[in-house]
Amino acid sequence: MARGRFITVEGGEGAGKSTQAALLTQALAARGLDVVQTREPGGAPGAERIRSLLLAPASPPWSALSEALLHFAARSEHLVFTIRPALKSGRWVVCDRFVDSTVAYQGYAQGLERGIIERLSRLVVGDDMPDLTLILDIAAEPGLARLKTRGAPNRYDEMDLAFHERLREGFLEIARAAPERCVVINAEAPIEVLHRAILDAVIERLEVPGGA
Helix, strand or coil: CCCCCEEEEEECCCCCHHHHHHHHHHHHHHCCCCEEEEECCCCCHHHHHHHHHHHCCCCCCCCHHHHHHHHHHHHHHHHHHHHHHHHHCCCEEEEECCHHHHHHHHHHHCCCCHHHHHHHHHHHCCCCCCCEEEEEECCHHHHHHHHCCCCCCCCHHHCCHHHHHHHHHHHHHHHHHCCCCEEEEECCCCHHHHHHHHHHHHHHHCCCCCCC
């Protein structure tokens, strides 16, 4: 049986990742694919428990290293119990955030040495990097403005503007460094326009039944 395809959706706060991951999953399923939609941190029972620690608003501050270690612990659970079994069985996986978020948040935005993240990634992720990463790009201020229309804020929502500006530049730098894997998409577009751009990118990069 052929290995499934692994797609990640990345971007800063307010970029609309969760909505677009759901729309992409529905679109791929409508084309006859067996798709698993998942998220990070989380996506497996143990990883969801770690998520509650990491995202709780007004929680005591973690060091950047501690945060990275927690994210990779959750990622290990996610890979072992959700992502790898799905891909091995031929299913496609659409994941809201993955290792690029750790690089952007704990590396670029919080200043953790990139080499530490790279070593953790080799240990935990290995060769199981995404086939395609969709980076939804939105400027920090409009992204933060969107947060006011969604539910209770998480801890990262409460970071200052400078943090979110470093975060955005981090994601753009990740995309520049890995153009064969990453596609940057304007997330300030209306939801349906953004969805169409995402679906077009997936169809162009990966073998999707039904084409356009």
